[in-house]
Amino acid sequence: MTSPANLPEERIGVYVCHCGSNIAGTVDVEDVAQWAAGRLKHRGVVIARDYKFMCSSLGQEMIEKDIKELGLTRVVVAACSPHLHENTFRTACKRAGLNPYLCELVSIREQVSWVHTDKVAATEKSKAVVSGGVERVLWHEPLEPLRVPIHPATLIVGGGIAGIQAALEIADGGSPVYIVEREPSIGGHMAQFDKTFPTLDCAACILTPRMVSVGTHPNITMLTWSEVTKVDGYVGNFTVTVCKKARYVNTDLCNGCAVCQDKCPKKIVDEVFEAGLGYRKAIYTPFAQAVPKFPVIDRENCTYFQKGTCRACEKFCPTGAIDFNQQDETITLQVGNIILATGYDLFDPRRIPHYGYGRLANVFTSLEFERLSNAAGPTNGKIVLRDGVTEPKSVGIIHCVGSRDRNYNNYCSVICCMQGLKFAHLVKERTGATVFNFYIDMRTAAKAYDEFYQRVLEEGTLFIRGRVAEVTDAARLHGEEGKLIIQVEDTLASKQRRIPVDMVILSAGLQPRRDAKAVAKLFGISCSADGWYIEKHPKLDPVATMTEGIFIAGCVQGPKDIPSTVVQGAAAAARVLGRIQQKEIALEPVRASINQDRCSGCRICNNLCPYSAILFHEDRMVSEVNPALCQGCGTCVAACPAGAISGTGFSNEQILAQLEGLLMLNLDGDGRMPVKVREAVAI
Amino acid sequence: MTEHEHFEPVIIGFTCNWCSYRAADLAGTARMKYPPNIRLIRLMCSGRLDPTFVLKALSAGADGVMITGCHPGECHYIEQNYKAMRRYQLLKRTLTQMGIEPQRVKLVWASAAEGARLTEEITKLVEEVRALGPLQWPTSLNGHGARPAVETTGAVVSAKEVAA
Numbered sequence: 001m002t003s004p005a006n007l008p009e010e011r012i013g014v015y016v017c018h019c020g021s022n023i024a025g026t027v028d029v030e031d032v033a034q035w036a037a038g039r040l041k042h043r044g045v046v047i048a049r050d051y052k053f054m055c056s057s058l059g060q061e062m063i064e065k066d067i068k069e070l071g072l073t074r075v076v077v078a079a080c081s082p083h084l085h086e087n088t089f090r091t092a093c094k095r096a097g098l099n100p101y102l103c104e105l106v107s108i109r110e111q112v113s114w115v116h117t118d119k120v121a122a123t124e125k126s127k128a129v130v131s132g133g134v135e136r137v138l139w140h141e142p143l144e145p146l147r148v149p150i151h152p153a154t155l156i157v158g159g160g161i162a163g164i165q166a167a168l169e170i171a172d173g174g175s176p177v178y179i180v181e182r183e184p185s186i187g188g189h190m191a192q193f194d195k196t197f198p199t200l201d202c203a204a205c206i207l208t209p210r211m212v213s214v215g216t217h218p219n220i221t222m223l224t225w226s227e228v229t230k231v232d233g234y235v236g237n238f239t240v241t242v243c244k245k246a247r248y249v250n251t252d253l254c255n256g257c258a259v260c261q262d263k264c265p266k267k268i269v270d271e272v273f274e275a276g277l278g279y280r281k282a283i284y285t286p287f288a289q290a291v292p293k294f295p296v297i298d299r300e301n302c303t304y305f306q307k308g309t310c311r312a313c314e315k316f317c318p319t320g321a322i323d324f325n326q327q328d329e330t331i332t333l334q335v336g337n338i339i340l341a342t343g344y345d346l347f348d349p350r351r352i353p354h355y356g357y358g359r360l361a362n363v364f365t366s367l368e369f370e371r372l373s374n375a376a377g378p379t380n381g382k383i384v385l386r387d388g389v390t391e392p393k394s395v396g397i398i399h400c401v402g403s404r405d406r407n408y409n410n411y412c413s414v415i416c417c418m419q420g421l422k423f424a425h426l427v428k429e430r431t432g433a434t435v436f437n438f439y440i441d442m443r444t445a446a447k448a449y450d451e452f453y454q455r456v457l458e459e460g461t462l463f464i465r466g467r468v469a470e471v472t473d474a475a476r477l478h479g480e481e482g483k484l485i486i487q488v489e490d491t492l493a494s495k496q497r498r499i500p501v502d503m504v505i506l507s508a509g510l511q512p513r514r515d516a517k518a519v520a521k522l523f524g525i526s527c528s529a530d531g532w533y534i535e536k537h538p539k540l541d542p543v544a545t546m547t548e549g550i551f552i553a554g555c556v557q558g559p560k561d562i563p564s565t566v567v568q569g570a571a572a573a574a575r576v577l578g579r580i581q582q583k584e585i586a587l588e589p590v591r592a593s594i595n596q597d598r599c600s601g602c603r604i605c606n607n608l609c610p611y612s613a614i615l616f617h618e619d620r621m622v623s624e625v626n627p628a629l630c631q632g633c634g635t636c637v638a639a640c641p642a643g644a645i646s647g648t649g650f651s652n653e654q655i656l657a658q659l660e661g662l663l664m665l666n667l668d669g670d671g672r673m674p675v676k677v678r679e680a681v682a683i
Numbered sequence: 684m685t686e687h688e689h690f691e692p693v694i695i696g697f698t699c700n701w702c703s704y705r706a707a708d709l710a711g712t713a714r715m716k717y718p719p720n721i722r723l724i725r726l727m728c729s730g731r732l733d734p735t736f737v738l739k740a741l742s743a744g745a746d747g748v749m750i751t752g753c754h755p756g757e758c759h760y761i762e763q764n765y766k767a768m769r770r771y772q773l774l775k776r777t778l779t780q781m782g783i784e785p786q787r788v789k790l791v792w793a794s795a796a797e798g799a800r801l802t803e804e805i806t807k808l809v810e811e812v813r814a815l816g817p818l819q820w821p822t823s824l825n826g827h828g829a830r831p832a833v834e835t836t837g838a839v840v841s842a843k844e845v846a847a
Contacts, residue, residue, distance in 0.1 A: 081708045082725070110711025111723055115802075121719040128722055524759065526702070528796040546701055546795070547759070590727055608730075610761035633760035634731030638770075650727055656739060659695060662722040663744040 002657065004138050010044035012134055013072040015063055016126075017054035017079035019109055024052075026113035028123040032078065036130050043134055043666055046070060054079050060092040067096035074140065075103040076133040078126065081110045084537075099142035101589070101649070106133035128662050135661030139653040145586035146627070148236040150579050151336035152176060155240055157228055157519075160188020161562060162341035162554025164210050165569030166576075171219035173577045178333050179214065180242055181224045183272065185290035186211055188343055192273060192367060194374040194381070196562055197422040198452035204376065208289045215291040223331065225296050231338070231523055234631065235549025236585055240333045246326040248297035249283075253321035256293030260313035260322065261285070268301045275367040278378030283313045283322075288376065297322075337549050337576040340533065341569065342519060344510040344555040347402030347409065355401065355506060356471045361386040362484055363471060363504045366419055373426050383430050385503060392502035395427045396486045398468050399439040403509030411530060413509030414559040417443045420507040421453055424461040435461045436499055438468050438488055446561065464499075466491045471504050510559040523550050532558045543572040548587065551575055590632035590649040596622045598644035605636035605645060692746035692812040694721040696805070697736065699729050701759035702795050703751035709798030717805040721749065728752070730763025734774045737788055742820070747787040747812035749805065754792040764792075782821030787812055 004010075014036040018024035029050040037048035047070055051059050054077060066072055075098065077089045082105040090100035108126040116122040152175045156163045159181030167177045179186065190196075191211075193203035214220050223242055230241035264281035273286035280286070282302040285295045303310035304324065314322040346367050349357040357363045362385050364372065375381035384391055397420045403413040417439065424435045442463075444450045457463070470487040476498070483500035490497050512531030513519070520527050525545040526534045533552045536544040543551050553568040554560065560568070579585060594605075594614075601621035606614050613629035614636060616622075625636075625645070637647040646652070660666060698704040704725050710717070726732060729752025737748045750771060752764040768790065775785040789808050793801040 081704075081711070083705065083708060107708075107711075107723075110708045112719070114711035114714055115717055116719045117716060118719065125719045125722065132722065132724070521756065526757065526795050529794075534795055546705070608763075608766060610763065631760055633728035633763045634726065635728065635760070635763045635766050638731050638733035639766075647727075647731070650731060652733065655724060655726070655736060658724055659736065659740055660743060662695065662724065663693065663740070665743055 002653070002660070004653070007044060007138065010074055010138060011046045011070065011072050012040075012044045012074045012076060012137065013063065013066050013070065014040070014045055014048035014130060014134065015054050015059070015075070015077045015079075016048070016050040016108070016130070017059070017077065018050060018052045019054075019079060019113075020052065023079070023109050023113040026116060026119055026122045027108060027126045028119065029126075031123055032108075032126045032130060035127050036134070039127075039667055040131060040134050044074070044138065045134060046072070055085050055088050060088070063089070063092050064096035067093065067098050072098065073102065074137045076130065076137050077103065077105045078108045078130050078133065079105060081107045101143040102137065102140050104133045104137040104140065106130060128664055131664055131666060132658040132661035135666055136654050136658035139651060139657050141648065143589045143648060146589050146591070147584045148234070148587055149584050150236045150582065151238075151334055152580050153178065153333070153335045154576050154580075155180065155228075155238070155333060155335040155338045156341060157338065158188070158341035158343055158554070158556070159183075159186030159214075159222075159224065160341060160343045160554060160565075161190045161207065161210075162343070162556075162565045162569040162572075163188070163339070164207075164214055165566045166339050166341060166553055166573040167214055167220055168210065168217065169570050169573030170576055170580075171217045173573070173580075175219065175577065175580050177217075177220045178242075178335065179220060179222050180226050180228055181222070182227050183286060184225050184247075184284070184294075184296040185286050185292070186214060186222065186224060187287070187289075187291070189367075190562060191287060191289075192275070192374070193370050194377070195422060195426065197418040198448045200422070200425070202375075204289065208291075211289070211291040222292060224292060226331075228522065229330075235547075235587070236336050238335050238338060238549065240335060240338070242331045242333060244329040244331055245296075246299075246328050247294060248299075248322065248324055248326050249294050250321045250323045250326075251292065251294045253319045254294045254317075255319055255321075256285075256295075257318060258285070258288075258295070259316050259318060261295060263312045263316040265310070265312060266301055266303050268298065274378055275365065275371050277368050277371045337551065337579055338523065339551045339553055339569075339572045339576065340519070340523060340525075340556055341553045341572075342513055342516070342556050344559065345513050347413075347509040347511050349401050349506045349508050351408060352401065354470045355398065355468070356473075356484070356504070357506060360471065360473055360484060360504075362392075362502060363506065365506050366416070366423070366508050369423055369505045373423075373430070381430075383427060390502075391431050392427070392433050393431075394434040394436070394483075394501040395431075395503045395505065396436045396438065396468075396471075396484070396499060396501040397423050397427075397505045397507060398471075398486070399437065399507045400467065401506040401508045402511070404440060409509055409511060409530065411559065412443065414443075415561050416507040416509060418449055418452070418561065420505075421456045421461075423505055423507070424456050425459065428456075428459050428461060433502070436486070436501065437461055437463050438486065439463065439465060440467055446563070464488060464490050464492075464497070475500075510555060513556075516556070523547070525550055525552075532556065543568055543575060548585070549579075588632070588649065590634075590647065591627050591630045592625045592632065592634065592637055592645050592647045593627070594623055594625055594640075595644045595646065596620070596624065598642050599623055600642050600644070602641065604639055604641065608635050608639055690813055690817060692720055692809060692817070693744060694747040694749055694805075694809060694812060695740040695745045696721045696723040696749040696751065697729070697732050698723050698725055699752045699759070699764075700725055700727045702753040702757070703791070703793040703801060705795035706751075706793040706797045706801040709795065710802045711798075713798055715798055715802040717802045718809045720809045721805050728758070728760050728763045729767035730758075730760060732767055732770065734770050734777070737774060738777075741783065741787070741818060746815075746818045747789070747808055749808055750788065750790045751793050751801065752790070754794055757794060783818065784815050787815060787818065
């Protein structure tokens with residue numbers, strides 16, 4: 001058992017938390033505290049206490065009082081995960097005049113009481129965990145946090161409503177914002193919608209003024225038709241490379257008159273904005289109110305680019321803005337923080353072949369219906385069948401398509417119930433058709449949502465509880481000819497039903513963007529098993545990520561409706577503004593450093609560092625770590641054959657001491673696991 | 684009935700702060716269950732794992748070691764988990780040469796979302812090590828029983844400790 005030289009002077013306090021019954025229900029916390037006070041006394045433990053809620057102000061005050069009155073030099077708290085409360089207890093130590101880094105929080109909740117059921121074994125493991133913490137804390141050194149300046153500019157990736165909200169909040173707060181959008185215009189999915197539930201205000205009416213504000217705001221730089229290709233650096237000082245694709249339109253000259261779009265002879269099905277229901281030209285803006293107003297030329301479909309002739313747009317452009325020689329541009333941005341608001345993709349209902357989408361003409365996706373019912377859409381808001389003229393007399397709306405289904409996505413997509421109700425209302429209002437909604441459970445849990453459900457019920461929409469088995473055009477019964485038949489088990493009436501309708505709308509779920517994983521990798525954050533980005537804490541820190549300086553907002557974090565998306569956009573902006581206002585951020589002082597007297601100059605560490613933080617001094621033949629570049633992974637520490645590199649916060653001594661503590665080598669001196677412990681574990 | 688039925692192995696788990704430690708947190712939050720035989724040590728990265736930590740754990744009483752890190756390509760520090768992977772391969776060969784069953788040491792990738800995977804892997808390793816029985820340090824190295832072999836590896840670690 002190794003001991004630091006100053007062991008005899010150390011005075012350690014051990015604090016074991018009950019966490020109500022969360023820990024105390026499985027671990028005998030009094031026993032753990034008493035054990036630590038008795039068996040770890042020779043390791044410097046002078047006091048060990050248990051308390052109901054150590055993180056409460058009373059619990060913290062108890063620790064502070066002990067530090068002052070008993071002269072504690074180190075503190076070990078056995079409670080929840082350090083990811084939750086490490087800072088709480090460090091701050092308490094700091095208030096009592098102890099360097100915060102002389103406190104160690106060990107987890108006996110997430111790693112013991114919540115995952116084990118055997119009380120005796122859980123109590124014994126808790127003792128081992130506390131013992132590991134005591135040994136580790138003996139090797140802690142007083143440290144100061146690293147202070148990093150925050151660049152005042154912010155990058156927002158994604159120009160949907162989440163990104164727009166965040167951009168406006170930050171820009172109004174007086175800081176510069178870059179907003180990068182992959183499509184030619186900002187607006188996102190919301191720009192495609194007709195009405196928004198439950199108030200039924202038109203999406204464009206509430207969204208486009210905000211888009212215009214983004215476009216004209218002096219603090220916002222818009223980079224549309226652009227994508228982030230590279231991210232370097234860290235919180236406070238990211239260097240972001242953006243590829244600005246060639247528009248083939250000189251935006252200094254273009255006045256947005258749209259003559260080019262009228263004159264372009266090439267019509268293409270618009271799979272993005274019109275969801276495949278309408279056409280656009282080869283030179284286009286996705287919609288009339290697009291921001292910016294400048295069109296782009298779709299090179300793949302442009303007659304000039306493909307065949308070398310045409311140039312109609314160039315000929316008719318009144319300002320001479322068309323520039324076929326434009327090249328993709330690479331732009332480098334310096335930003336302090338990044339907000340990812342890249343949204344979602346609609347679940348592709350082709351994956352459920354028995355619902356007939358793509359095979360049966362009059363089966364529509366929710367996004368197609370949005371375009372159909374949108375006054376600015378391809379039918380000018382007329383709800384008609386795929387033939388473009390016939391009004392449906394009966395419509396079936398199927399909920400939970402691709403959601404709450406173990407074959408596709410297990411999660412609830414949150415918006416589909418309300419979306420289905422909205423569609424029911426719009427169909428009824430505009431066509432008077434009979435509307436059936438097929439649902440598993442009706443989920444209308446938000447302000448004024450259930451009232452909207454009641455309203456749709458009163459309007460006479462029919463609700464059938466049951467997951468639809470099939471949508472088919474194979475008529476079996478009289479009256480089914482020429483119709484789409486919805487086969488469903490009505491679970492309230494306990495019978496099988498076949499319901500013939502003219503039109504089927506699939507209330508498809510939301511899923512992560514196709515490239516969500518690649519984008520997560522680019523920005524150094526993680527995805528959940530479903531592919532949504534993981535927040536730092538699901539309840540208390542929903543817009544931050546584990547990577548400092550990268551925030552998330554909107555559906556990229558999980559399915560949500562527009563109000564919640566706006567809330568997250570604003571929340572992420574508030575976090576960023578707070579950072580900018582503080583001008584600097586305190587980071588964990590976990591860094592490597594090289595003892596140059598021990599360095600043999602072998603240079604093994606040089607190539608291991610992914611940040612090129614290790615310099616080699618040719619003159620003195622030694623390596624040195626640049627602390628500004630070092631991120632503290634510790635790979636070089638592990639690799640140095642001379643043991644010349646040490647890592648603060650995670651030194652060899654700290655790790656090995658914790659290891660010996662966990663194995664209870666501190667209880668007796670013969671260097672082996674005491675037999676008693678083995679027996680205890682065996683129970 | 685196997686001979687090791689009542690043997691409870693002690694496993695030391697090294698976790699990465701960004702993925703597997705969070706997976707362990709998630710396993711807790713979701714109240715998943717795994718045997719209490721494992722005790723975790725948090726590192727900032729699997730790349731921080733000095734292979735001698737594993738030898739030290741085994742020589743100091745652990746019967747098995749689990750090394751966990753982010754999935755390849757998902758390292759918080761770009762690519763350091765690849766270094767952990769290479770060291771793990773070398774370590775396994777070293778263990779074999781020392782006469783220790785290499786199955787006692789296992790490398791597991793677990794993202795922050797994979798509490799279930801970590802739970803499953805811990806449970807599996809505990810059972811595998813239980814089946815192997817207590818770690819017996821080979822006596823063939825010098826013919827004088829187990830202790831010198833332990834001290835040999837101990838010396839490797841202590842040399843490093845002194846140097847560091």
